[in-house]
Amino acid sequence: MTRCVDVAIVGGGIAGSTLAIVLGRAGVKVAIVERAGVFRDRVRGEALMPWGTALARELGVLDALAASSCHPLPIWQTYLDREPREPYDWRPDVPTGDGLWGVSHPGLQEVLLRRAIDSGATVLRPAKALRRTRGGAGRIVVPVQCDLGQTEIRARLVVAADGAESGARTWIGAKTVRDPVHQFIGGCLIDDVDLDPDAAHVGYVAGGSAMMFRQASGKARAYLVARPETAQSMRGPAVAPALIAACARALPEGALRRARAVGPAAFFPGADIFADRIAGGGVVLIGDAAGANDPTQGQGLSLVFKDVRELSQLLLSTDDWQTAIAEFARLRPRWYEPLRAHAMWEAPLVTGIGAAADAARERVARAKELNPLRGGYGTIHALGPDHLPVTEEARRHYLGEDLVELGLATTFGQ
Known part of the structure; x- marks a missing residue:
């Protein structure tokens, strides 16, 4: 036929x-x-x-x-050393008033x-x-x-x-x-998460981060962004409990004490x-x-x-x-190349370790404090990639390498 x-x-x-x-x-x-x-x-x-x-x-x-x-997650809640930082509401910064959804x-x-x-x-x-x-x-x-x-x-x-x-x-x-792989991302659908169901949760630890996106069913998709050697150490039949345990170390005490996997767990390269x-x-x-x-x-x-x-x-x-x-x-x-460039600029900041990585993150934090937009890349998750230039100047501005007050910075991760 x-x-x-x-x-x-x-x-x-x-x-x-x-x-x-x-x-x-x-x-x-x-x-x-x-x-x-x-x-x-x-x-x-x-x-x-x-x-x-x-x-x-x-x-x-x-x-x-x-x-x-799917479930709306209007609040972006981050943690550093398991302690909550100031929550961020997406909606006032988005012209349509839209926020993030867990899908x-x-x-x-x-x-x-x-x-x-x-x-x-x-x-x-x-x-x-x-x-x-x-x-x-x-x-x-x-x-x-x-x-x-x-x-x-x-x-x-x-x-x-x-x-x-x-x-x-x-x-x-x-x-x-x-593209070259700088990091891996592991994921698993889990249940019994003790965190605010109306927020996306992101916890930062040395060498990576953990993310939780709740769905309307009450379950949450857990992600772990990790260095390649960390991801490699978790491969095998026990990947799900290892991933949950690693995520727990980046989130508030007890947030995942009852968490259990209700779906497959796996790691994938973090690259375009x-x-x-x-x-x-x-x-x-x-x-x-x-x-x-x-x-x-x-x-x-x-x-x-x-x-x-x-x-x-x-x-x-x-x-x-x-x-x-x-x-x-x-x-x-x-619209694709700005997303690709931003991902490559961000990767060393998330999983980098050592003095150079710490200095790079400090520089980015200062640049964000002085100018949250940072040429538009600072709002790429909220407003998208339209009209963003992919240039060396844009990279340096986003990473704070053009800040006079900090002197000439290294090009960490490049």
């Missing part, structure tokens, strides 16, 4: 389903190929930053958060995929898109393997939203690029993974398939909604979709 549509989307996760919803509302015929029969809990980014929340609102999918066990990734995936169907999308699931070939009349043919055999989709455009290890990259001859090209031959990559930001920064979901907004606006503004995807590929570095 052949299905003829306007857009074939490979991957029915948050990126693919949200794009299908937006295009479907505009009358675009969409088919989604999703590999997973059921979305299961895995370790991944489950924080939606305020700028991403604002984008979800603009795209008309904000209500899907509350419908999928149930599989829950949000299911809700958005159902809404994509309600918006008119055809969904093949579980199914695998095998390749991309050229058909007649300007159509692209995507053979699809389903439980009942092989079918095919004929579309004007293929959007690959199949994740950081995207197989569709090879369809356009793209190579996968991996991206394609060296993201459009060509009637195919365009979005979300993690185009470029996944270092997961320690928690910007991945916000980046997804940014990609969906920009690509959908381009597609709906013209009938020349090949020009539209070429323009998307040209523009995406404007």
Whole structure:
């Protein structure tokens, strides 16, 4: 059986389903190929930053958060040596008044995929898109393997939203690029956390940090950002209790005394993974398939909604979709590269140890005190990466290396 549509989307996760919803509302015929029969809990980014929340609102999918066990976390509570510091409320600094959300990734995936169907999308699931070939009349043919055999989709455009290890990259001859790894991030879904459920919690210790993002179910996603050797020491069957114990040492006494793992635990490299090209031959990559930001920064979901907004606006503004995807590929570095640069600047500050690392953190703290914006990078989690320059001057300003009062600073971590 052949299905003829306007857009074939490979991957029915948050990126693919949200794009299908937006295009479907505009009358675009969409088919989604999703590999997973059921979305299961895995370790991944489950924080939606305020700028991403604002984008979800603009795209008309904000209500899907509350419908999928996501939970608003308006307060950012940090700890140093287990002692609480001044809490920060995101909302006054965000023009839309939006805050951070703790996200149930599989829950949000299911809700958005159902809404994509309600918006008119055809969904093949579980199914695998095998390749991309050229058909007649300007159509692209995507053979699809389903439980009942092989079918095919004929579309004007293929959007690959199949994740950081995207197989569709090879369809356009793209190579996968991996930035150097400075740190690792481990995660686990846990229950019985004794911390304020309406705040995100971040505790700093020597060589890393621990983060807690509560979900509406009462469970919380725990993350540990650690040096590579620390992460390596926790690998094995006891990774979950080791991760919880390490997180507990960064948070107030007793906060995790009853905590227990209720999902898988694993560590992943804290580095960007991206394609060296993201459009060509009637195919365009979005979300993690185009470029996944270092997961320690928690910007991945916000980046997804940014990609969906920009690509959908381009597609709906013209009938020349090949020009539209070429323009998307040209523009995406404007919001992706600042996120990538910021992650590389931040990594040594979080996991660095020793006198040079301490001095660098002191310098950054002073720069933040004097100018919280620091060229816009100081508010990147609240307001996003738009219009931020990726320059040596911007790096030095963000890190406080241009502070005359502290003299000439070292370029720690560079």
